[in-house]
Amino acid sequence: MSQLRRDPITGRWIIVNYEKSVKPKDFLFEKIKKNENIKDCPFCPGNEHLTPPEIVGHRKSGRPNSPGWSIRVVPNKYPALQREGKLEKRGLGVFDRMNGIGAHEVIIDIPEHMLDIADISDNQAEEMIWAYVSRSTDLKKDLRFKYILVFRNYGKSAGASLEHPHSQLIALPIVPKRVNEELKSSLEYYNYKDRCAFCDMVDQEMNDKERIVEENNAFISFCPFVSRFPYEMWIMPKKHESHFTGLLKEEVRLLGTILRNSMQKLKKLLNDPPYNYIIHTSPINGHEKEYYHWHIEIMPKLVNVAGFEWGSGFYANPVAPGVAAKNLNKA
């Protein structure tokens, strides 16, 4: 029989088939094949003129917007939100509206077109995390912004429109719904138990052991007990911390490494699947220091989300998280 499981933070239920799992080779997901002509890739070294002027570029030497960089941050050429203008919040009958003000940046993680996170060095991984932190810290200063979302799409079916490895950062003038839900539930838990729900989850995962994928001094990576998707992984700081930008220098490196190692296991086991990962952190001026706990959610794109999931917010997961972690660790 399948099992229904509920997560205290999102209130989300999943149906998990823990008797027989879909085998890694039986998923029919998008096979990633990089076809793009590197000559035309706007993110490849030598094509710096094809992007808007860079916000950040790490180089040992050389001018901005020239080759020789190890990581580059540029404004998105086709931004979802734009930085100039006023919000002009208005009602429209039962609805609310405002202008699409925000920031939308692209982090070109590495110069190598053909590689991905799974293939990078410790230094490259550290630099990427450092870029996430420093861009977030900078954008926090704009008082119109309430939330900064850092995420990565890999593969067309996961929404990536360009092949070259890149992450994205969107600064929003409102706190998004999904974040509000997490804040609300974790506050309820905190009020009831006087403890952080995420800290309790870290403890439980560390005691159970069976769903852990990677671990170091500062972080654990695990397949959560209530995984929506097969081979979903979360990376969580062991120490309580509400905001991602609170990372210490040593933690930046440890986070880069555990992220790279987790993605390596995923790539090896499933033969380079598409995925999304998202950093969940507290809002810019939030007061959730004690009850919110930032983390990264990694969601491989192995199955299609169908009517049942859309209609219910319920997820049917064909691989028990314990089995997923075991397979990842064998990879």
Add this chain to the structure above:
Amino acid sequence: MSQLRRDPITGRWIIVNYEKSVKPKDFLFEKIKKNENIKDCPFCPGNEHLTPPEIVGHRKSGRPNSPGWSIRVVPNKYPALQREGKLEKRGLGVFDRMNGIGAHEVIIDIPEHMLDIADISDNQAEEMIWAYVSRSTDLKKDLRFKYILVFRNYGKSAGASLEHPHSQLIALPIVPKRVNEELKSSLEYYNYKDRCAFCDMVDQEMNDKERIVEENNAFISFCPFVSRFPYEMWIMPKKHESHFTGLLKEEVRLLGTILRNSMQKLKKLLNDPPYNYIIHTSPINGHEKEYYHWHIEIMPKLVNVAGFEWGSGFYANPVAPGVAAKNLNKA
């Protein structure tokens, strides 16, 4: 500039590009091509022995589980939830769990393998809606169930594993999260305004007119002001009604027709795109008579959901709903 829009019921924000829209021919979605050998299709007439014994079969004559039917309802051969057993609700540290008890039925909407909702007659559409209502009414009697979800997946990328036209029904032992959210917000609205939020939305759409796709005496079909997806359509009863099973005989026919007509416009404009539709209705023993309003949400699968959407619950819609309705009406 893009616009941010918020829906009072789901609390969901969207970013809509209302200056330039993606053209219908520029979406890169799955092209539906039916390849399955009809001889092996378990839902085709003559193959009745390939499904579990039918729960309902409409025939002018002939035995159950034999050809000659116009619509058939069967248990899902690979159910997400099973009917036999006890719930056995338990805690597991911070998590909750229970056994996967429920019902999972398949409604084989029509005998014709190659057609879809857009192609069926008024009578066939009516019969399909009737099956949704009567199966829901029957399953309501099982006291373990709290919610009944009726939905339809069309195309592989929308989660359909078989080509033959079919809908699904899942009876759940809990009220799903998505439904709870709608109930909560519509209650807040009702407490504040003493009116149903959905009734206000129907009024506003009928006054604005520009987003209406189809209309008859009992229903409107429209591209909602806060559409998450390009060409999303909602069908809503004009008269306030919390539960889908409250439909009168005449309304069953009108609903079938407006659903078929809306899907016809979608199929014609976008050249047969994959889609999901979901009936949103109140829980079985709910007390939301006054503030909840059942409706159908139709979500064409034209774009991939990416990290931004997963992380925020925010949706970037590349086609303004007003433009979508205009295009659908020209089709």
